[in-house]
Every structure is written in C-alpha cells, then in structure tokens.
Amino acid sequence: xxxxxxxxxxxxxxxxxxxxxxxxxxxxxxxxxxxxxxxxxxxxxxxxxxxxxxxxxxxxxxxxxxxxxxxxxxxxxxxxxxxxxxxxxxxxxxxxxxxxxxxxxxxxxxxxxxxxxxxxxxxxxxxxxxxxxxxxxxxxxxxxxxxxxxxxxxxxxxxxxxxxxxxxxxxxxxxxxxxxxxxxxxxxxxxxxxxxxxxxxxxxxxxxxxxxxxxxxxxxxxxxxxxxxxxxxxxxxxxxxxxxxx
Amino acid sequence: xxxxxxxxxxxxxxxxxxxxxxxxxxxxxxxxxxxxxxxxxxxxxxxxxxxxxxxxxxxxxxxxxxxxxxxxxxxxxxxxxxxxxxxxxxxxxxxxxxxxxxxxxxxxxxxxxxxxxxxxxxxxxxxxxxxxxxxxxxxxxxxxxxxxxxxxxxxxxxxxxxxxxxxxxxxxxxxxxxxxxxxxxxxxxxxxxxxxxxxxxxxxxxxxxxxxxxxxxxxxxxxxxxxxxxxxxxxxxxxxxxxxxx
Numbered sequence: 001x002x003x004x005x006x007x008x009x010x011x012x013x014x015x016x017x018x019x020x021x022x023x024x025x026x027x028x029x030x031x032x033x034x035x036x037x038x039x040x041x042x043x044x045x046x047x048x049x050x051x052x053x054x055x056x057x058x059x060x061x062x063x064x065x066x067x068x069x070x071x072x073x074x075x076x077x078x079x080x081x082x083x084x085x086x087x088x089x090x091x092x093x094x095x096x097x098x099x100x101x102x103x104x105x106x107x108x109x110x111x112x113x114x115x116x117x118x119x120x121x122x123x124x125x126x127x128x129x130x131x132x133x134x135x136x137x138x139x140x141x142x143x144x145x146x147x148x149x150x151x152x153x154x155x156x157x158x159x160x161x162x163x164x165x166x167x168x169x170x171x172x173x174x175x176x177x178x179x180x181x182x183x184x185x186x187x188x189x190x191x192x193x194x195x196x197x198x199x200x201x202x203x204x205x206x207x208x209x210x211x212x213x214x215x216x217x218x219x220x221x222x223x224x225x226x227x228x229x230x231x232x233x234x235x236x237x238x239x240x241x242x243x244x245x246x
Numbered sequence: 247x248x249x250x251x252x253x254x255x256x257x258x259x260x261x262x263x264x265x266x267x268x269x270x271x272x273x274x275x276x277x278x279x280x281x282x283x284x285x286x287x288x289x290x291x292x293x294x295x296x297x298x299x300x301x302x303x304x305x306x307x308x309x310x311x312x313x314x315x316x317x318x319x320x321x322x323x324x325x326x327x328x329x330x331x332x333x334x335x336x337x338x339x340x341x342x343x344x345x346x347x348x349x350x351x352x353x354x355x356x357x358x359x360x361x362x363x364x365x366x367x368x369x370x371x372x373x374x375x376x377x378x379x380x381x382x383x384x385x386x387x388x389x390x391x392x393x394x395x396x397x398x399x400x401x402x403x404x405x406x407x408x409x410x411x412x413x414x415x416x417x418x419x420x421x422x423x424x425x426x427x428x429x430x431x432x433x434x435x436x437x438x439x440x441x442x443x444x445x446x447x448x449x450x451x452x453x454x455x456x457x458x459x460x461x462x463x464x465x466x467x468x469x470x471x472x473x474x475x476x477x478x479x480x481x482x483x484x485x486x487x488x489x490x491x492x
C-alpha cells in the first residue's frame with residue numbers, strides 16, 4: 001500500500017464543492033470514481049482545503065492509498081484519462097505513509113477575483129464576481145492590511161461553524177489591480193468557514209465607502225459576524241496553492 | 247411596427263450556434279423566447295454574423311420588428327429580464343425600418359484566443375484554445391500580414407459552403423501576445439464559412455514550423471482548402487464587433 005499525492009486544478013462550477021455528500025455530485029466523488037475505474041480500488045481521498053460549491057482550485061492537494069503499482073509521476077496521466085475536462089491532475093508523486101494534505105500544510109493561498117467590465121462578463125459569470133460598482137482601492141488596501149497577523153477571525157467566520165478556535169495567522173491580505181480585474185490574495189495557516197468570502201464582502205463595503213477602512217479593525221475585535229460584510233459569492237474564489245514543509 | 251436593434255454578448259458554450267434549427271437549442275431561439283415572454287409576439291430575429299456552436303460574441307448585432315411601445319433604450323433591460331445569464335443585451339435602440347444587421351455591416355471583427363499555460367486551463371477550456379505547443383510568433387505575424395487585402399479566400403473556406411463568391415476584403419489580421427494569451431484579431435467586410443478558424447489553424451501550423459510563413463501566400467493563391475491548416479476549435483472564437491456606416 002502506498003500513499004499517492006496529487007495536485008489538482010478544477011472548475012468548481014458544476015460541483016457541489018469538494019467533499020463527498022449524499023445526493024449531490026462533488027469533486028471528491030468524481031476523483032474517487034476516476035481512481036476506481038483506473039485501479040479497481042475504492043479509495044478515500046483527503047484534501048488540503050474543502051472548497052465550497054462553485055469555488056475553483058488552481059492547486060488543490062489530495063492524498064489517498066493504493067496498492068496499484070503505478071510509478072508516482074505516472075499517476076498524473078493515468079488519472080487524467082478518467083477525469084472530465086473540468087478536473088485535471090497537474091502533478092503526482094508518491095508520499096510518505098503519514099502524509100496528510102490538510103494537517104501538514106503550513107499555509108494555504110486563496111485568490112478572489114472581481115471583474116469590472118461589462119464586455120465579456122457573461123464569459124466570467126462563473127469565474128469572478130462581476131460588478132461595475134465603483135471601488136476605492138486605497139481604502140480596500142488599508143483595510144486589508146489591518147487584519148494581517150495572528151488574530152481571532154470569529155467575526156469573519158460563517159455562523160454555525162464547528163471550529164474550536166478562531167485564531168488564525170493571516171500572513172498576506174493584498175488587493176491588486178490588473179486590467180479589468182481586482183484580486184484579493186490571502187495566505188493563512190488555516191481558514192475558517194467562508195472566511196475569504198466574508199473578508200472579500202467586508203472589503204467591498206469599505207471600497208464602496210459604506211464605512212472607513214479603520215472600522216475593519218473594530219469588526220475584527222468585536223468577534224461578531226453580524227458586523228462584518230456579506231459573504232461574497234463563491235464563483236470568484238480560487239484555492240491557489242498549498243504550502244508544505246518540503 | 248418598429249424595428250429594434252440590439253447589441254448582445256453571449257457565452258456560446260451551451261448553444262448550438264446562433265441560428266435557429268430543429269432539435270437543438272440556439273441563441274436565436276433563446277432570444278426569440280425572451281421577446282415572446284416580454285411582448286407576447288413571435289418575432290423573427292436577423293443577426294449580423296451567424297456564430298457556430300461553441301463560438302462566443304462580445305458584440306453581436308440583431309434586429310427584429312415589434313408593435314410593443316417600449317422606448318428604444320428600455321428594450322435592453324426589458325429583454326435581459328427574460329434572458330439566461332449566458333446571454334446579455336448590452337445596448338438597444340430603435341432602428342430604421344430597412345435596417346438589416348447583416349447586409350448593412352461595413353465590416354465585422356473577430357478575435358481568436360489561445361491560452362498557453364497549464365495553470366487555470368480548466369477554467370479556459372470553453373473560452374480559448376488551450377495549448378502549450380511552442381509557437382513562433384514572428385513567423386505567425388509574417389504569415390498573417392500576407393493575407394491582408396482584397397483576396398480570394400476559397401482556400402480558407404469550409405468545403406461545402408454555399409458562398410457564391412470567395413473574394414473578401416480582409417482589413418486586419420494581427421497576432422498579439424498578452425500575458426498567457428495569444429490573440430488573432432481579424433476584420434473583414436465579410437467572412438466565409440469557418441474562415442477565421444481555418445486562418446487560425448493555418449497560422450498555428452506556421453507557428454509550429456510545419457511550413458514557412460511564405461507558404462500561406464501560395465495556399466491563398468491555390469484556392470484549395472486541403473492545402474490550408476485544420477479548422478481551429480470553436481471555443482477560442484469571439485465575434486467582437488460589427489461596424490456600420492453610422
């Protein structure tokens with residue numbers, strides 16, 4: 001039995017998120033089906049970050065055990081043969097028997113994209129938050145910088161979350177502009193449920209001048225979800241990269 | 247009865263092209279259904295350029311007649327209310343009773359996109375030709391420049407076309423590079439069936455060094471479809487803009 005590690009990209013539009021569930025098709029199920037068809041084995045996949053319905057991945061990392069004697073780097077092509085064209089293995093390798101893509105991750109990077117043009121927005125409707133509302137970038141950047149650090153992010157966590165602690169270390173929170181796109185790039189040692197989308201929704205309110213950037217510090221300290229902005233829609237969110245000690 | 251002119255963008259992924267047909271859902275049918283629900287009238291829409299299945303539009307122009315007393319600029323919002331989120335009216339106005347979006351067009355602009363990165367290609371699979379094959383841009387540009395002018399484009403027309411003449415005036419044929427994208431931008435007073443996709447397929451062969459740029463001139467003069475390159479896939483193609491005397 002060997003443990004296999006895969007790096008994946010997927011278009012989350014057609015899936016009810018990563019994690020397997022009753023009565024809904026998920027990325028995990030699709031991947032496990034591909035491996036079943038390839039090896040004849042029913043494997044159980046664990047992932048680095050459970051993306052929600054409609055959320056995409058550029059570098060999700062998963063692991064599973066198999067008795068198949070396929071060389072590590074050959075798994076990529078082998079699994080891709082059985083995957084639909086909205087899920088693709090980018091890299092594969094053999095991993096240590098104790099490799100856990102979730103618990104061994106040092107940090108994860110997410111990017112949220114906003115598309116700000118009318119032209120072509122039908123093409124981006126599943127891949128970005130499409131809006132032409134004027135946004136004050138300087139204010140958004142000021143607010144983004146205020147929440148970096150080891151902080152309690154309870155105010156930016158969906159209510160009903162089963163998290164035991166709300167402290168996370170946010171190493172990066174930056175708003176960038178490139179052509180018609182705005183992006184929010186975040187990196188943290190862990191993310192609470194809907195955290196990136198709630199941070200995005202809050203920065204959007206700052207960008208629209210609903211309250212000053214400094215208010216974001218107060219929202220953070222309040223630990224009160226109702227004071228933060230709305231949860232931004234899933235289609236703008238991408239799990240970009242997972243960072244491991246190696 | 248007044249004639250209405252609409253400018254549309256659409257994601258062609260889910261449609262069997264623009265033009266109405268039996269047993270397949272098309273952009274025209276979807277649009278006519280929206281107008282039926284809005285006005286109660288069954289209209290017959292004419293378009294500037296009949297895009298194929300999977301081809302997109304950033305600025306398709308259509309026209310139809312209606313007895314509804316909706317002001318010209320209000321048609322945009324009214325029709326959008328009944329359209330799915332992959333078709334969107336960008337502008338609307340009243341047009342002269344003799345306005346024909348196809349025959350009165352001075353020229354049309356198409357763009358073909360190639361995406362040249364592995365990262366994110368699942369997101370672009372319906373919106374660009376995704377390939378990492380190395381391409382010699384200088385050779386492609388040289389070849390593109392050779393076919394500009396009033397020429398007989400029979401070699402770049404799908405066989406079986408019902409076109410009566412094969413002469414068209416190609417005003418623009420340019421290969422551009424922007425980040426991970428290559429684009430082919432063309433403008434002509436008219437296009438033959440599959441013309442842009444065959445030009446793209448031929449420039450790809452030049453870019454891959456299968457033959458020198460100068461061969462494209464010979465292919466053009468041969469008027470022989472079998473000498474040109476393959477028809478590039480539809481998903482990279484966009485009807486960008488239609489130009490009228492006004």
